Amino acid sequence: MLRIRLSLALAALMLLSAPRAFASLHVFACEPEWGALATAIGGGDVDVYTATTGLQDPHQIQARPALISRLRNADIAVCTGAELEIGWMPVLLRQSSNGKVQPGQQGYFEAAQQVTLLERPERLDRAEGDIHPAGNPHIQTDPRNMRIVAAALAKRFAALDPAHAAAYAQREQAFDQSLAQQTARLAVEAAPLKGISFVSYHKSWIYLANWLGMTEAANIEPKPGVPPGSAYIADLLGRIPALKARMIVYAAYEDPKPSQFVAEKSKLPAVMLPFTVGGTDGAKDLPGLYDDTVKRLLAGLGGKSG
Amino acid sequence: MNPQTKHALRRAMRGSVLALPLLWPATAARADDLADIRATMQAMQKQYQAELAKLQHDYDQKMRAMEKRVEAAEAKATSATAKAESAEKALTTAQAAPPQPAAPAPAPAPAAANGAPAAANAFNPAIGVVLDGKTMISSHNPNTWRLPGFALGDEAKPPPRGPSIGESEINLQANVDQALFANLTVAFENDNSVNIEEAFAQPTALPWGFTAKFGRFFSGIGYLNEQHAHTWDFADAPLPYLAFLNGQYGDDGVQLRWLAPTDQFLEFGGEVLRGASFPANSVSEALSSNHNDGVGAWSLFVHTGNDIGTSASYSVGLSYLGTHSKDRATDPVNGPAGSDIFSGTDHTLIADGVYKWAPNGNFALRYVKLQSEVFLRKEQGSFTALDFPGASGVSTTKNFASRWQTGFYVQGVYQFMPFWRVGLRYDQVDAPSLGSGFNGTTLDSMGVTPRRYSAMIDYSTSEFGRFRLQYNRDEARPDPDNQVILQYTVSLGAHGAHQY
Numbered sequence: 192m193l194r195i196r197l198s199l200a201l202a203a204l205m206l207l208s209a210p211r212a213f214a215s216l217h218v219f220a221c222e223p224e225w226g227a228l229a230t231a232i233g234g235g236d237v238d239v240y241t242a243t244t245g246l247q248d249p250h251q252i253q254a255r256p257a258l259i260s261r262l263r264n265a266d267i268a269v270c271t272g273a274e275l276e277i278g279w280m281p282v283l284l285r286q287s288s289n290g291k292v293q294p295g296q297q298g299y300f301e302a303a304q305q306v307t308l309l310e311r312p313e314r315l316d317r318a319e320g321d322i323h324p325a326g327n328p329h330i331q332t333d334p335r336n337m338r339i340v341a342a343a344l345a346k347r348f349a350a351l352d353p354a355h356a357a358a359y360a361q362r363e364q365a366f367d368q369s370l371a372q373q374t375a376r377l378a379v380e381a382a383p384l385k386g387i388s389f390v391s392y393h394k395s396w397i398y399l400a401n402w403l404g405m406t407e408a409a410n411i412e413p414k415p416g417v418p419p420g421s422a423y424i425a426d427l428l429g430r431i432p433a434l435k436a437r438m439i440v441y442a443a444y445e446d447p448k449p450s451q452f453v454a455e456k457s458k459l460p461a462v463m464l465p466f467t468v469g470g471t472d473g474a475k476d477l478p479g480l481y482d483d484t485v486k487r488l489l490a491g492l493g494g495k496s497g
Numbered sequence: 498m499n500p501q502t503k504h505a506l507r508r509a510m511r512g513s514v515l516a517l518p519l520l521w522p523a524t525a526a527r528a529d530d531l532a533d534i535r536a537t538m539q540a541m542q543k544q545y546q547a548e549l550a551k552l553q554h555d556y557d558q559k560m561r562a563m564e565k566r567v568e569a570a571e572a573k574a575t576s577a578t579a580k581a582e583s584a585e586k587a588l589t590t591a592q593a594a595p596p597q598p599a600a601p602a603p604a605p606a607p608a609a610a611n612g613a614p615a616a617a618n619a620f621n622p623a624i625g626v627v628l629d630g631k632t633m634i635s636s637h638n639p640n641t642w643r644l645p646g647f648a649l650g651d652e653a654k655p656p657p658r659g660p661s662i663g664e665s666e667i668n669l670q671a672n673v674d675q676a677l678f679a680n681l682t683v684a685f686e687n688d689n690s691v692n693i694e695e696a697f698a699q700p701t702a703l704p705w706g707f708t709a710k711f712g713r714f715f716s717g718i719g720y721l722n723e724q725h726a727h728t729w730d731f732a733d734a735p736l737p738y739l740a741f742l743n744g745q746y747g748d749d750g751v752q753l754r755w756l757a758p759t760d761q762f763l764e765f766g767g768e769v770l771r772g773a774s775f776p777a778n779s780v781s782e783a784l785s786s787n788h789n790d791g792v793g794a795w796s797l798f799v800h801t802g803n804d805i806g807t808s809a810s811y812s813v814g815l816s817y818l819g820t821h822s823k824d825r826a827t828d829p830v831n832g833p834a835g836s837d838i839f840s841g842t843d844h845t846l847i848a849d850g851v852y853k854w855a856p857n858g859n860f861a862l863r864y865v866k867l868q869s870e871v872f873l874r875k876e877q878g879s880f881t882a883l884d885f886p887g888a889s890g891v892s893t894t895k896n897f898a899s900r901w902q903t904g905f906y907v908q909g910v911y912q913f914m915p916f917w918r919v920g921l922r923y924d925q926v927d928a929p930s931l932g933s934g935f936n937g938t939t940l941d942s943m944g945v946t947p948r949r950y951s952a953m954i955d956y957s958t959s960e961f962g963r964f965r966l967q968y969n970r971d972e973a974r975p976d977p978d979n980q981v982i983l984q985y986t987v988s989l990g991a992h993g994a995h996q997y
Contacts, residue, residue, distance in 0.1 A: 256802025
């Protein structure tokens with residue numbers, strides 16, 4: 192009887208000392224894809240705040256007061272890096288008064304550091320538009336990148352929060368397996384897209400094109416971040432037949448008008464892609480992002496705009 | 498029961514099960530030797546099995562990591578063959594950033610440029626240059642510009658007529674070491690003079706949400722004050738900034754800020770300053786007097802803000818600036834020979850508010866920004882002027898305490914398509930009368946409330962270049978002045994990040 196009581200008391204003690212109902216890691220995610228990934232790996236052990244939505248241009252975010260206070264209370268900032276956030280993240284970092292999340296610390300995680308970046312510019316000159324010296328930062332459109340980043344992020348979570356290291360590793364493994372299965376399934380479904388050329392609004396799709404074996408043949412922006420003039424669009428329209436492009440692709444956060452105009456004039460379907468989690472209703476999470484992207488591309492190949 | 502509680506309970510159960518053997522030490526003690534040996538062997542076996550499992554797990558992990566990298570490399574190779582002309586480029590990229598070795602490093606080491614020796618300039622600070630030029634056409638002489646009722650500093654005036662390069666600014670910044678960050682901003686003025694605008698260092702590792710700045714910096718009071726003038730939405734400072742802060746308040750000293758650990762942005766700050774800029778003037782006194790602590794200005798401020806849904810956000814603040822003056826010479830009209838002299842104290846209060854809205858919070862396409870600041874000031878001390886009634890060329894000194902002088906501006910900016918914005922602004926200041934004893938002096942407001950109406954349109958070539966056309970109907974003087982300002986702002990080098 193005494194033993195039972197003792198063990199009950201011990202159990203109660205353990206219950207009290209166990210982590211309480213709040214999460215042990217506070218995550219500040221710069222973009223929705225990293226928020227979704229942090230949630231997938233962290234589960235109930237993390238509390239994720241996502242600074243931007245899928246309908247916002249990640250290049251042009253205001254250093255809002257809410258972001259400063261959220262970053263101040265974060266244990267880790269999970270961002271794309273490769274200078275995607277250069278217009279706003281440095282201000283947040285400086286004003287957040289939080290030593291834990293400064294570059295170089297364990298609490299500062301750049302996804303672009305984990306994968307090999309493509310489209311590293313050969314000429315570093317602002318005359319080339321809004322270019323990123325380290326390479327194209329829009330890595331999330333390829334699920335294989337996501338798997339590499341997931342493994343690195345789980346390790347980082349474990350380093351910051353060793354008590355839940357096993358749980359992070361377990362969730363990462365589950366995430367990785369399910370994404371591997373999904374990628375295998377999508378490879379079959381997306382087979383018709385192989386070898387297909389498309390024209391996109393912004394240079395955002397090299398990783399997607401790479402994954403599905405497609406070609407991003409031209410951009411509607413004459414240079415990254417520079418809106419097209421009528422002369423440039425006329426020139427592009429003249430070039431499109433030779434490019435053998437089958438569709439015009441633009442991101443959910445972008446102004447659809449220029450893309451739809453080019454699509455209409457060149458008699459090609461205009462395909463809006465989610466670009467990240469939350470970009471479309473179908474892209475509720477990372478699996479949804481890849482499913483919806485392939486679905487929309489296939490619909491575009493079938494000649495349907497949307 | 499919510500899942501987190503359930504999780505915690507499960508952990509606790511597991512914990513108590515593990516603890517059970519400890520509760521029965523007597524059982525273990527009664528075991529004979531053979532059982533003891535068996536137990537030891539079993540334990541050893543278990544340990545080996547665990548280690549083997551761990552090894553296998555690690556190996557699996559490594560294999561998985563390797564697989565992923567191979568896949569990525571394959572993908573890249575595919576693209577390289579598909580795009581023959583870009584193959585060479587991909588190869589260079591691959592050489593520049595080889596895939597990380599499969600062996601897990603303790604920390605992800607950044608891919609260093611292999612073998613390239615670090616140049617002596619590898620640690621050079623980030624360099625940014627801003628050229629901010631203006632051209633003004635006005636119906637009145639800008640040199641006779643006045644705000645009736647206010648003694649003004651030397652910067653409180655419209656931009657000069659005709660084309661001028663305005664201010665050319667060079668900014669250098671970098672981390673000093675693991676503990677400090679520093680920033681230097683040098684402004685080359687239109688008249689070829691050099692002005693150190695900001696020169697400060699900032700500890701980067703203070704705990705509990707504190708930050709500090711020491712050196713020369715723009716005070717954290719108000720909203721516009723801390724931002725560099727070339728980031729403002731109009732080509733000139735609002736009237737209350739001209740009247741109360743000589744355009745913008747920067748000074749030498751120390752600033753301490755504390756950011757509260759709340760989801761609502763809430764920041765408190767304070768500064769202790771030398772008092773070297775208008776409305777302060779206490780440097781000469783600090784140098785000459787035996788009883789002076791060298792502090793000529795001090796400030797306190799609080800700012801709070803948050804999001805309102807995903808589309809909107811706001812920030813509001815309340816600031817106080819106290820300044821001390823001894824023999825402060827003012828009056829841009831008469832020049833130093835005919836200066837007004839003021840000794841005393843200014844208490845300035847500022848309330849500021851900013852509201853921003855964009856559809857879905859996407860500022861790339863369209864947005865609205867509304868902002869306003871309200872100023873209140875009490876000035877007390879002694880005023881010496883050449884032109885007191887009946888003074889006839891002999892300067893006379895009079896003591897006075899002003900009633901609350903007021904000023905405010907309200908403005909709105911609308912980006913109606915990417916790179917194109919329009920804006921409207923109204924600003925005014927008001928100095929209540931000091932009585933007939935001050936008639937005819939600078940402090941005589943002549944019953945006038947100086948006010949101004951402004952409209953602007955600007956076009957940006959990118960984040961780094963902007964042209965602005967602004968019209969002011971300036972009613973500071975009895976006869977309204979029509980001003981047209983053409984401004985260009987270009988930024989070179991390091992990518993400046995903009996404050997809210």
